[in-house]
Amino acid sequence: MNAETSNTVDLPAVRRLEAVGFRAWPAASVQYDGSWQVRLTAGHPSLRLNCVVPLDPGDFRDAAIRLEKARKRFEAYGRPLIVRETPLAPPPLIAMLDGEGWQRFESVSVLSADLATIELPDTMDHLPSHDIGYFVDASLKVEEADLIRKPALAEILSAIKPPSGLFVIEDPGKGAIASVLCVQDNDLAGVMMLAVAQSERRRGLGIEILSSALRWARMRGARSAWLQVVTTNEAALALYGKLGFAEVYRYHYWSRDGQS
Template identity: 25%
Template sequence: MSSPSAQTLYAAIDATWPAAAFHRNGPWTLRRGAGGGSRVSAATLQTEATVADIKAACDAMRDMDQTPIFMVQQGQDDLDTALAGQGLVIKDPVTLYSVGLDRCEWPKPPRMAGFAMWPPLAVCLDIWQAGGIGPERVAVMDRAATPKTALFGRAKDSPGGTAFVALKDGIAMLHALEVLARLRRHGLGRDLMYSAAHWARSQGATDLAVLVTTANEGANRLYRGLGMQAVGGYHYRTEP
């Protein structure tokens, strides 16, 4: 089975990590993020945009009390050039990884890294909070109207890590993988990925996908080391 296309993954991101509201504005889809970060606040282009369209989108985002920010998806080189011409700068390049679960020979997760539940335990919220994933991003998870779960794992007999996984059209998207700093380098991130694959299979998913900033070298090594393939990406452009 071939890997899902980048466009399919973009749609899965919107469903599994949804904005508080979506609005159509000319050629754009605008998102109201409600404090949930760039991914749920960025405008995306649906057709073609003029300079006037870019300025109108910036005004509309300011009217929502948001800093203008645009997601530039793979292949949108003309848009990237136009946004740069308006003084908008690159922020947070992101790589999309996926693996087909029919080709994935990962082992069954260890018992202490295989807890799946929704809603998340209080200890999951504490781990996310320690990693900078606060209530606004947890609210994004709550909004996802798809099959979903929180994962919880332990390391060295202590609560250690958590992640969020949600399903859309056969793609299980993993978000917000967080391991406490003092318990990193004990394999818990890998074990949580095993747990994600195990849960995804139980839900009938065909693929497991994740997105990570290029700057996060440790996470990129983890996903590549597990045999996941880079299948797309994007970056943002925003005001300096």
């Protein structure tokens, strides 16, 4: 039974993880409509950077009017309106979306782990870089992503305020083959953008680079780690489960046509 269906979701924990998540992955434009956060980023397709996030279960006032206002803002950015449903979303809003034919099209599990209980190597196999340009190039190569994202990704990483560690594993003949971003926000460490090159998987590189990132964060005073993973990514969920990560809550994306 997951945290969502067990009806035991810890709302203060959700609020805190949402807050550190916003700081770890900052949108270019953030506006508030009541307690709804409207996030938009013209140059990057990340759903977390382009969505409306209601943050108070009781804030349902004039929902239809506010959604239409948000839709026009998204339209100006050339994007469809996306609503991100966390346990903080007003239930009447979600019922309204469902009743009007909106569809959930992606679900994400937010996991956390106690860094004191994770077995990590005594030494760091990989040291963090602070060279954003180098990390962006490495990350795009590992993920085989479109190079057109480079300026926007560099802007996002440059906007992260908490201390960040940029980790890359390189092969002498192949270049970058694994990468991960770790954002240390006081006692919480956020793991972002973990990727292993398609040709290098099932070699333990994911655990290797993640262990270095977590050890770096623990040495800096982080006590817990968190990350987000799409619920259909069984390989990633198995990897994180081995390290002791457990689900805190889930969130879901909604759109009118069931896609981003």
